[in-house]
Amino acid sequence: xxxxRGKRRRADGTRTVLAWQIAFGASALLIWEIAGRIFGSAWxxxxxxxxxxxxxxxxxxxxxxxxxxxxxxxxxxxxxSAGGVLAGLALGRTKTLxxxxxxxxxxxxxxxxxxxxxxxxxxxxxxxESKIVLVGVVVFFLMFFNTFAGVQSxxxxxxxxxxxxxxxxxxxxxxxxxxxxxxWIFSGIKVSMPYALAAATTGELxxxxxxxxxxxxxxxxxxxxxxxxxxxxxxxVIGILLSEGIALLENHFLRxxxxxx
Amino acid sequence: MWRTENRDIERPQVMTAMxxxxxxxxxxxxxxxxxxxxxxxxxxxxxxxxxxLKVRKEEFVALVGPSGCGKxxxxxxxAGLIEPTTGTVTYDGEPxxxxxxRVGYMTQKDTLLPWRTxxxxxxxxxxxxxxxTSRAEAKERIAEMVDLVGLRGFEGHYPTELSGGMRKxxxxxxxxxxRPETLLMDEPFGALDAQLKLxxxxxxxxxxxxxxxxxxxxxxxLSEAIAVADRVVVFSSRPGRIRAIRDVPLERPRDVFRVRFxxxxxxxxxxxxxxxxxxxxxxxxx
Numbered sequence: 359x360x361x362x363r364g365k366r367r368r369a370d371g372t373r374t375v376l377a378w379q380i381a382f383g384a385s386a387l388l389i390w391e392i393a394g395r396i397f398g399s400a401w402x403x404x405x406x407x408x409x410x411x412x413x414x415x416x417x418x419x420x421x422x423x424x425x426x427x428x429x430x431x432x433x434x435x436x437x438x439s440a441g442g443v444l445a446g447l448a449l450g451r452t453k454t455l456x457x458x459x460x461x462x463x464x465x466x467x468x469x470x471x472x473x474x475x476x477x478x479x480x481x482x483x484x485x486x487e488s489k490i491v492l493v494g495v496v497v498f499f500l501m502f503f504n505t506f507a508g509v510q511s512x513x514x515x516x517x518x519x520x521x522x523x524x525x526x527x528x529x530x531x532x533x534x535x536x537x538x539x540x541x542w543i544f545s546g547i548k549v550s551m552p553y554a555l556a557a558a559t560t561g562e563l564x565x566x567x568x569x570x571x572x573x574x575x576x577x578x579x580x581x582x583x584x585x586x587x588x589x590x591x592x593x594x595v596i597g598i599l600l601s602e603g604i605a606l607l608e609n610h611f612l613r614x615x616x617x618x619x
Numbered sequence: 620m621w622r623t624e625n626r627d628i629e630r631p632q633v634m635t636a637m638x639x640x641x642x643x644x645x646x647x648x649x650x651x652x653x654x655x656x657x658x659x660x661x662x663x664x665x666x667x668x669x670x671x672l673k674v675r676k677e678e679f680v681a682l683v684g685p686s687g688c689g690k691x692x693x694x695x696x697x698a699g700l701i702e703p704t705t706g707t708v709t710y711d712g713e714p715x716x717x718x719x720x721r722v723g724y725m726t727q728k729d730t731l732l733p734w735r736t737x738x739x740x741x742x743x744x745x746x747x748x749x750x751x752t753s754r755a756e757a758k759e760r761i762a763e764m765v766d767l768v769g770l771r772g773f774e775g776h777y778p779t780e781l782s783g784g785m786r787k788x789x790x791x792x793x794x795x796x797x798r799p800e801t802l803l804m805d806e807p808f809g810a811l812d813a814q815l816k817l818x819x820x821x822x823x824x825x826x827x828x829x830x831x832x833x834x835x836x837x838x839x840x841l842s843e844a845i846a847v848a849d850r851v852v853v854f855s856s857r858p859g860r861i862r863a864i865r866d867v868p869l870e871r872p873r874d875v876f877r878v879r880f881x882x883x884x885x886x887x888x889x890x891x892x893x894x895x896x897x898x899x900x901x902x903x904x905x
Contacts, residue, residue, distance in 0.1 A: 513730070515726070515728065515730050516730050516732060518700060518718070519724075519726070519730040520743070520747075521718045521720075522698055522700075522718055522719070522720055522722065522723075522724050523720065523723075523743070523744040523747060523797065524720040524744070524747050524749040524750065525747050525749075526747075526748065526749075529747055529748065533732070533743065533746070534732065537732070537734045538734070540734070612734075613777070614733055614734045614735075614777040614778075614779065615733075615779070
């Protein structure tokens with residue numbers, strides 16, 4: 359009885375917080391709109407104008423731009439994660455490989471990665487390929503460091519326990535090392551996601567025909583404030599949806615971490 | 620004849636071959652002049668002075684002594700997790716060279732896999748290739764073990780949701796389920812309340828007698844040691860050496876609930892306590 363009442367009270371609490379958050383956001387938009395109309399909106403634009411532009415865009419090719427950016431993000435994420443995780447697992451378990459290769463990777467990471475964008479455009483062209491490589495490279499480093507640290511942090515006692523039961527090396531990987539690394543891999547993906555989005559849009563800012571970054575570049579060069587705000591708003595929504603998506607996946611795969619009292 | 624056949628059916632494939640060669644007179648485990656010194660950060664720490672001990676097949680030996688006297692080190696040596704500094708540890712006549720998977724080891728720290736439920740943790744040994752158990756049989760045996768340790772209703776829980784005592788019980792079930800021929804137990808029942816302790820002691824000795832397991836059982840609790848074991852070995856404080864060995868004159872099968880009221884129990888308890896108390900005091904002086 360009291361447990362249910364407690365649950366309801368907690369739900370009400372969350373609902374109240376949400377209501378306040380919506381109220382806060384709505385009043386901020388209202389203030390923006392009113393202040394803009396009174397003081398002029400050359401540099402700040404108005405929510406109503408931004409909304410109008412979004413509607414116009416959606417009737418044009420907003421969908422295509424979003425798809426291009428998302429494609430670059432996901433393919434780059436997949437390739438970079440695969441490489442980073444494999445490298446992390448390999449170097450994490452084999453000391454000699456780690457001693458030789460890890461310092462090299464650390465040195466390469468010192469290059470601010472988004473400044474590689476012009477180089478990649480020269481190599482791979484202005485279209486999606488160069489952006490995918492940029493995303494892939496950024497994600498590779500993040501996933502590698504996360505996976506490496508994760509593999510090293512696994513309690514060797516767990517591996518020994520299974521070894522004593524008669525597990526082969528392969529079974530040790532399957533039953534201990536891989537599942538134990540999942541937590542770190544997910545944390546790596548959570549961290550990588552915003553960087554992946556940033557890398558994709560930055561690449562697009564520098565050149566290309568389609569993608570959210572190209573919309574921003576076009577608006578910027580035309581001093582189109584409304585366009586800039588609209589583009590940023592779309593990226594904001596994409597970013598939120600991506601993070602929430604990862605969080606949902608994590609809650610499913612890492613159930614065992616979240617069930618503690 | 621019947622006994623040997625029964626044993627072959629119950630043992631996993633890994634072990635059957637070894638069973639053929641052993642005679643009942645030979646020791647299962649033999650510690651000959653075994654000592655262990657650990658080197659850490661430039662310092663030497665002698666955990667164990669040279670120890671000689673022979674454990675017979677199917678014998679239940681309890682190791683008792685103050686903290687830090689090397690009891691766990693002995694178990695780690697039999698399991699093949701560490702090597703002796705001097706002497707040899709022999710298992711079934713062969714020196715222990717690598718990980719010894721004919722033993723089931725229940726460590727002091729419970730090493731449950733945090734991402735698996737109680738059921739999956741218990742059943743993990745049955746998933747291994749060296750055992751190849753069918754899923755139906757595995758399910759049955761897991762259920763059997765769950766009942767044995769009294770965790771019905773918690774099959775789908777994760778380790779973080781369980782109390783320390785419950786996690787220990789899962790670890791016990793996980794070790795017993797694949798019926799290893801030798802059991803190494805490091806203070807398995809320390810975290811349990813008094814009633815549960817007795818129940819678990821009762822279950823343990825029933826199983827080990829039925830499965831004809833050889834057992835090395837480390838405990839702080841002298842009463843527990845006498846109640847379950849065939850022989851009790853008392854260790855001195857660090858660096859550990861064997862101070863006394865006594866046979867337990869109580870008959871089997873034993874009623875662990877009542878056995879402590881027998882005269883022979885109290886006499887042995889007093890005898891062993893006299894040996895033990897000096898070492899405990901010595902240990903606490905440091």
